[in-house]
Amino acid sequence: xxxxxxxxxxxxxxxxxxxxxxxxxxxxxxxxxxxxxxxxxxxxxxxxxxxxxxxxxxxxxxxxxxxxxxxxxxxxxxxxxxxxxxxxxxxxxxxxxxxxxxxxxxxxxxxxxxxxxxxxxxxxxxxxxxxxxxxxxxxxxxxxxxxxxxxxxxxxxxxxxxxxxxxxxxxxxxxxxxxxxxxxxxxxxxxxxxxxxxxxxxxxxxxxxxxxxxxxxxxxxxxxxxxxxxxxxxxxxxxxxxxxxxxxxxxxxxxxxxx
Amino acid sequence: xxxxxxxxxxxxxxxxxxxxxxxxxxxxxxxxxxxxxxxxxxxxxxxxxxxxxxxxxxxxxxxxxxxxxxxxxxxxxxxxxxxxxxxxxxxxxxxxxxxxxxxxxxxxxxxxxxxxxxxxxxxxxxxxxxxxxxxxxxxxxxxxxxxxxxxxxxxxxxxxxxxxxxxxxxxxxxxx
Numbered sequence: 001x002x003x004x005x006x007x008x009x010x011x012x013x014x015x016x017x018x019x020x021x022x023x024x025x026x027x028x029x030x031x032x033x034x035x036x037x038x039x040x041x042x043x044x045x046x047x048x049x050x051x052x053x054x055x056x057x058x059x060x061x062x063x064x065x066x067x068x069x070x071x072x073x074x075x076x077x078x079x080x081x082x083x084x085x086x087x088x089x090x091x092x093x094x095x096x097x098x099x100x101x102x103x104x105x106x107x108x109x110x111x112x113x114x115x116x117x118x119x120x121x122x123x124x125x126x127x128x129x130x131x132x133x134x135x136x137x138x139x140x141x142x143x144x145x146x147x148x149x150x151x152x153x154x155x156x157x158x159x160x161x162x163x164x165x166x167x168x169x170x171x172x173x174x175x176x177x178x179x180x181x182x183x184x185x186x187x188x189x190x191x192x193x194x195x196x197x198x199x200x201x202x203x204x205x206x207x208x209x210x211x212x213x214x215x216x217x218x219x220x221x222x223x224x225x226x227x228x229x230x231x232x233x234x235x236x237x238x239x240x241x242x243x244x245x246x247x248x249x250x251x252x253x254x255x256x257x258x259x
Numbered sequence: 260x261x262x263x264x265x266x267x268x269x270x271x272x273x274x275x276x277x278x279x280x281x282x283x284x285x286x287x288x289x290x291x292x293x294x295x296x297x298x299x300x301x302x303x304x305x306x307x308x309x310x311x312x313x314x315x316x317x318x319x320x321x322x323x324x325x326x327x328x329x330x331x332x333x334x335x336x337x338x339x340x341x342x343x344x345x346x347x348x349x350x351x352x353x354x355x356x357x358x359x360x361x362x363x364x365x366x367x368x369x370x371x372x373x374x375x376x377x378x379x380x381x382x383x384x385x386x387x388x389x390x391x392x393x394x395x396x397x398x399x400x401x402x403x404x405x406x407x408x409x410x411x412x413x414x415x416x417x418x419x420x421x422x423x424x425x426x427x428x429x430x431x432x433x434x435x
Contacts, residue, residue, distance in 0.1 A: 009431050016422040018431050020410060106416075128427055130416040139410070148404055148426065150414030156426060158412070161404030175415030198413055226391045233393055234401060242401070243393040249402035 008032035012039035013106055014049065015130030021117065022124035022140040031122055035113035039129070042109040045072055046101045059098045072101075079104045082209045086225065089217030090209050107172070107208035110134050114204075132172040134204040135164045147171050152196035152236055160234055162200050162249055168232065170204035173197065174211035193218040193237055200232040200248075207231070345369075406430070 008028050009018045017039060019032040046055045054072050057063040065076060079092035079101055094100050110129050114136060117125045124137040126145055135145040144165050148158040152175055162171055175196040197214040201207040210231055214221045222243065226233050232247040345367050352361040365373035412427045422428050 007431055011419045014418055015416055016419050016427070018411065018427055126411055128411040128413070130422075131412065131414040131427070132416070133411050133413050135411075145411070146404060146409045148406065148409035148412045150412055150426065152415070155414065155424070158404055158406060158409065158426070159398075160401040161409055162402070162413075171413045173413045173415055196415060222393050226393050229391075231391075234396075235393060242396050242398065244396040244401060245391050245393045247391065248396070250396075250400055251402050 010036045010039075012036065013043050013047065013109070013130070017113075017130070018128040019117075020126035020128075020135075021122050022137075023122060027120075027122060030120065031117045031125060034116045034120065035127060038113040038116055039109045042071075042105050042112075045069070046075060046105045048098070048100060048102070055099065055101060065099070075101050075104055075108055078108070078205070082205075082213075086209065086213040086217065086221065089213035089221040089225075103209060103212050104205060106130070106132060107205040110204045132170075132204060132208050133164070134170045136169065138165075149173060149198050149234060150196075153240075159236070160198075160249070162198075162232070164200070167202050167230075168200045169202055170207040171198060171200040172204060172207035172211045173199075174208075174215045176215065192216070194222075194235050195238050196236040197222075198234045202230065 007018060007020050008031070009016055010032060011017075017032075017035060019028065019035055021028045021031040044050065044053055047053045048056055048059060050056060054063065054068055058065055058068060058072075065073065068076075076092065076099065079090075082104065083091045083093075090103060092099050092101055092103060106129055110127050110132060111134065114125065114127055114134050117127075118136060124139050126133065126135040131150070133145075133147050135147075138144060144163040146161055146163050149160040149162065149171075150173065151157040151159040162168070164171065173196060176192050176194075192215055194215050197211045199207045199211040199214070201210065206229065210225055210229060210233075214225060214233065214235060217225075222233065222235055225231070226245050231245070232249075233243075233245045234248050235243045237243070347363060347365045350362045350364070363373075364371055406426060406429070410430070412425070412430065414425075414427075417425050417427075
């Protein structure tokens with residue numbers, strides 16, 4: 001951190017948030033500081049790892065959801081709306097009855113942090129919170145943001161890449177390999193078909209929720225949600241085969257290699 | 260199949276599909292001799308309701324939908340269809356009161372095995388993809404990239420400890 005670069009990073013929600021922003025070093029630093037304060041607020045409010053968070057008080061029965069603050073109630077309403085929109089594949093209700101907003105809170109924080117950075121007058125920026133990416137504007141040199149998709153079989157390799165732009169500003173990836181505990185299949189005991197699902201969408205909440213929903217809901221959720229929602233999807237099955245929507249970026253024919 | 264039924268029902272455009280299909284086929288058929296007897300029976304069954312059109316497509320629901328050779332069941336009545344070469348034919352885009360519709364027909368063994376709506380533009384001019392189904396893709400078909408060419412990395416959420424081992428950390432350190 002001694003030299004001024006165009007990126008910054010901070011720790012929040014048990015992961016690391018990386019910030020990219022166009023402009024001088026202080027612009028990047030201020031962008032990261034604004035993003036960090038947004039993340040911190042949401043973490044204090046909704047983390048189940050913090051005994052003193054508002055959501056932990058709800059979980060212990062000390063606070064009724066209806067008496068909680070507007071932000072928490074809105075986040076819960078958002079999660080419930082997505083439960084309906086995904087036919088239950090995504091749900092904030094844990095099997096033990098606890099309301100878990102992990103599935104939306106990080107995305108909501110990313111979106112809000114992005115808005116805060118935009119409000120500072122920064123046109124081109126990118127946020128990567130633990131593998132969920134939201135960008136705005138072209139990069140300083142006019143090129144689109146190219147985001148790599150991690151290979152679930154080798155996390156030091158990339159499986160694919162997606163260029164983000166106007167109607168695809170966000171990409172999120174869910175998987176069973178790391179932190180799989182926030183994905184629970186509606187049918188208990190059935191192994192997830194997909195080890196990793198990446199969703200590119202216009203906004204980060206849609207991308208994040210649908211990636212989770214498709215991992216949890218399997219092939220049926222993949223078919224149903226891709227036909228209905230304006231998203232591009234790359235799904236990797238446990239057996240190594242993959243499926244992609246027509247809009248997922250394809251390699252040029254000449255560049256393909258026989259394996 | 261559930262998704263297909265949903266799409267057709269929720270678009271509330273069974274009429275649009277049928278209209279687009281007929282018009283699209285008329286145009287396509289002129290050039291490819293696809294039309295005639297191959298389309299007529301299917302058209303009449305589709306007219307009876309949305310269930311008919313979703314069952315039309317069910318024969319190849321498991322296939323990628325773009326190639327005709329694979330999973331589509333072939334029928335015995337293939338001989339009269341001399342001019343109907345196997346393949347996938349896109350109709351022209353047709354304006355209906357529901358919006359713009361383009362239909363794609365897959366012919367296999369002389370019979371229509373799949374009918375898909377390729378695009379539907381609503382009245383705000385927004386293109387609504389209603390055939391955005393995921394299909395098999397090979398690893399060397401997806402766009403790949405070198406680590407050096409990407410700005411950020413998307414993957415299953417890593418812990419802050421695992422971040423140190425991640426590609427994202429390498430990119431952050433390198434200043435991409």
